[in-house]
Amino acid sequence: MKKLLTVCLIIALAVPALVFAQGSGEAKSQEIVLKWPSFWVGADTKAAPITELVNQFNEAHAGSIKVEIEENPDTDGYRDKLNAQIAAGIVPDIFILNVDPTTLQFFEGDLLMDFTEDLKGDWGNGFLDGTLNAVTVDKQTKAIPYEMAYTPIWYNTAILKAAGVDKIPETMDEFWAMCDAVKAAGYIPTVQMTGGTNAWTSMIWYSHLCAALGGPDVWQKDFATDPVFVQAAELLNRMYQDGNTSKDAIGAGPGDAGGHYLAGEAAAFSNGPWYIARVKNEAPAVYDATEIATAPGINYSGAQTGYLLSALAAANTTDPARRAAVVEFMKWMTTGENAKTVSEAAGSILAVKADITSTDKIQTQFFQEVADASFVVETFSAKFPVDVVAEFGQALAKMAQGKATPEQFVAQIASVM
Amino acid sequence: MRNKNWKQICLFLLPALLLYAVFFIYPLFYVFITSFTQWNGIGSMKFIGFKNFTDLFANETFRISLKNNFIWSFALGFIQIPLATIMALVLARKPKGWKVYRTVFFLPNVISQVALAMMWTAIYNADGGILNSLLAAVGLESLTRNWLGDMGTALGAVIVQQLFYIGYFMVVILASRMGIPESYYEAAEIDGANVWQQEIHISLPNILPILITSVTLAMAYGMRHFESTFLMTNGGPAHATSVLGIMLYQNLGALKYGVGNAIGATLIVLGGVLIMTIRWLLNKKSQKMMG
Numbered sequence: 270m271k272k273l274l275t276v277c278l279i280i281a282l283a284v285p286a287l288v289f290a291q292g293s294g295e296a297k298s299q300e301i302v303l304k305w306p307s308f309w310v311g312a313d314t315k316a317a318p319i320t321e322l323v324n325q326f327n328e329a330h331a332g333s334i335k336v337e338i339e340e341n342p343d344t345d346g347y348r349d350k351l352n353a354q355i356a357a358g359i360v361p362d363i364f365i366l367n368v369d370p371t372t373l374q375f376f377e378g379d380l381l382m383d384f385t386e387d388l389k390g391d392w393g394n395g396f397l398d399g400t401l402n403a404v405t406v407d408k409q410t411k412a413i414p415y416e417m418a419y420t421p422i423w424y425n426t427a428i429l430k431a432a433g434v435d436k437i438p439e440t441m442d443e444f445w446a447m448c449d450a451v452k453a454a455g456y457i458p459t460v461q462m463t464g465g466t467n468a469w470t471s472m473i474w475y476s477h478l479c480a481a482l483g484g485p486d487v488w489q490k491d492f493a494t495d496p497v498f499v500q501a502a503e504l505l506n507r508m509y510q511d512g513n514t515s516k517d518a519i520g521a522g523p524g525d526a527g528g529h530y531l532a533g534e535a536a537a538f539s540n541g542p543w544y545i546a547r548v549k550n551e552a553p554a555v556y557d558a559t560e561i562a563t564a565p566g567i568n569y570s571g572a573q574t575g576y577l578l579s580a581l582a583a584a585n586t587t588d589p590a591r592r593a594a595v596v597e598f599m600k601w602m603t604t605g606e607n608a609k610t611v612s613e614a615a616g617s618i619l620a621v622k623a624d625i626t627s628t629d630k631i632q633t634q635f636f637q638e639v640a641d642a643s644f645v646v647e648t649f650s651a652k653f654p655v656d657v658v659a660e661f662g663q664a665l666a667k668m669a670q671g672k673a674t675p676e677q678f679v680a681q682i683a684s685v686m
Numbered sequence: 687m688r689n690k691n692w693k694q695i696c697l698f699l700l701p702a703l704l705l706y707a708v709f710f711i712y713p714l715f716y717v718f719i720t721s722f723t724q725w726n727g728i729g730s731m732k733f734i735g736f737k738n739f740t741d742l743f744a745n746e747t748f749r750i751s752l753k754n755n756f757i758w759s760f761a762l763g764f765i766q767i768p769l770a771t772i773m774a775l776v777l778a779r780k781p782k783g784w785k786v787y788r789t790v791f792f793l794p795n796v797i798s799q800v801a802l803a804m805m806w807t808a809i810y811n812a813d814g815g816i817l818n819s820l821l822a823a824v825g826l827e828s829l830t831r832n833w834l835g836d837m838g839t840a841l842g843a844v845i846v847q848q849l850f851y852i853g854y855f856m857v858v859i860l861a862s863r864m865g866i867p868e869s870y871y872e873a874a875e876i877d878g879a880n881v882w883q884q885e886i887h888i889s890l891p892n893i894l895p896i897l898i899t900s901v902t903l904a905m906a907y908g909m910r911h912f913e914s915t916f917l918m919t920n921g922g923p924a925h926a927t928s929v930l931g932i933m934l935y936q937n938l939g940a941l942k943y944g945v946g947n948a949i950g951a952t953l954i955v956l957g958g959v960l961i962m963t964i965r966w967l968l969n970k971k972s973q974k975m976m977g
Contacts, residue, residue, distance in 0.1 A: 374941055378728055463835070463923060520832060655936075656936060656942065663923070666922050
């Protein structure tokens with residue numbers, strides 16, 4: 270009887286497994302299904318236009334190709350999941366690659382699809398200058414440039430006006446004078462933060478200061494020894510002292526930092542174009558008062574920080590039909606017309622040449638500032654691996670509390686490079 | 687004596703053993719093997735001997751993190767558990783509304799750690815947080831500070847909020863205390879023992895095995911602590927609150943799997959040694975107490 274029961278139990282466990290295995294086999298058809306885990310979903314400003322483009326693509330290729338978006342709204346979680354998957358040799362059919370020296374390691378081996386030959390024709394000419402280089406390693410282009418990040422300084426001109434400051438500072442002397450006036454008027458001069466994964470707003474300020482001190486080739490200099498990086502640290506440190514930032518800046522994360530600007534408490538802030546929609550929706554008065562500018566000049570003026578923020582990548586395949594389907598989809602996503610659709614709807618600036626007529630006043634200023642910039646340099650976060658960027662926030666917190674000098678700040682970061 | 691049904695027993699144990707081997711033994715083995723390599727998770731592994739370990743012990747952040755892990759472990763084992771014990775002993779006396787208190791203390795255990803961390807981050811906020819507002823309201827403005835941003839207070843602030851969550855261990859200890867026959871206390875009372883003497887000489891010896899288990903579990907949690915620190919400070923400021931779990935996570939994020947797994951292996955070995963030592967010491971003490 271016991272033997273019989275054991276056999277029945279094994280059968281009961283085994284049968285469903287066999288049935289499901291059979292079911293998945295039957296589901297196979299001629300249609301190529303490409304799964305795309307994406308964080309451009311939910312409340313993300315690109316969610317609606319991207320979904321619309323995917324739907325249009327699916328309609329145009331009904332029965333032959335189908336792209337399915339898998340929602341992963343948490344960007345940090347997305348990155349962690351992707352790292353783990355790729356380390357296990359499991360690459361999603363299509364995915365968003367945040368371009369930095371750490372993620373470019375994914376290009377090693379043959380896990381990712383190589384688009385080098387596909388991009389040699391007209392398709393490759395449609396991208397902004399330098400963006401293909403940003404996703405090319407050892408002459409192999411294994412991702413398609415998609416979104417640009419420009420991170421200028423945002424000024425709340427209503428606060429400047431209340432403080433009696435009639436123009437956006439163009440030199441550091443004017444900038445410190447603005448800080449004093451803003452403080453006297455009861456506002457926070459600059460938004461800073463040491464928390465989060467990369468001390469985002471302070472990291473952008475530091476990138477601007479490095480560019481203004483070291484020029485277009487600043488990141489070619491030796492970080493550990495070149496005085497430019499210590500000088501930039503001295504200026505950043507001053508932004509943390511004497512009430513030049515909020516009381517919670519040391520340890521603050523992106524929510525706290527952005528909150529000060531959205532609340533109309535802070536005069537100067539820094540972020541990318543994706544933040545436009547948030548300011549517009551959550552703080553219309555701040556939106557109306559916002560003006561975009563380059564950071565104050567020092568040795569160089571008119572510098573802008575910008576880099577390729579994200580690219581689209583795909584799993585390598587030996588199936589020619591599947592490969593063709595991926596390339597077809599990538600081409601669809603990066604046509605000038607579709608880039609224009611996404612850009613105009615989301616406020617983002619894409620890495621594709623497109624005739625964009627923005628109706629948003631801040632986005633228009635972004636385009637103008639980028640066009641007028643004397644030169645564009647990458648931010649610190651785009652230039653260095655994630656562990657070095659993480660060390661930036663830790664070293665900054667130490668310096669801002671007077672526990673490290675600017676020289677020690679630079680040395681601490683250089684120690685993990 | 688050999689069980690006649692050994693074949694069936696093995697058959698039923700097999701799935702669990704297989705799962706245990708696949709999801710625990712194999713990853714553990716893999717962590718130790720890869721800790722001796724330089725590996726970014728994509729290319730091939732390069733065997734580098736003990737370099738990851740020697741580099742780690744020379745790294746200041748690692749030493750801070752290790753120290754913080756031990757602080758967490760001892761704080762939870764020897765502050766949180768005594769607090770939970772005191773509350774359990776008080777509630778076991780069934781004061782008025784004791785069931786309400788039991789629920790109130792246990793409630794945080796069913797609330798998301800993320801929500802609690804966010805709440806405490808708001809409480810500690812330097813710019814309008816409740817703690818600073820309270821201090822200012824009672825004339826202690828000089829004590830207000832950026833609790834999570836100050837290198838001198840951040841670790842304490844993160845640990846203190848966790849110490850309040852005594853509910854889980856309190857319920858476990860309370861259940862053990864409730865199992866002691868009331869006649870013991872009645873007899874002690876007739877003999878003239880006061881409440882304090884009853885708790886010391888009746889309650890504590892009887893709940894000692896549960897206390898040792900609770901201390902062990904709390905210390906093990908302290909050694910592998912990650913969540914609230916990650917959510918509240920991400921190991922900052924200036925690594926003041928960093929723990930090995932955060933270092934491990936950051937190294938894996940930077941695709942430094944060899945270093946990350948060396949941290950993991952260190953954590954497993956040190957945690958195991960610490961827990962076994964503490965258990966051995968407490969058991970020895972308990973045997974002495976029990977005569």
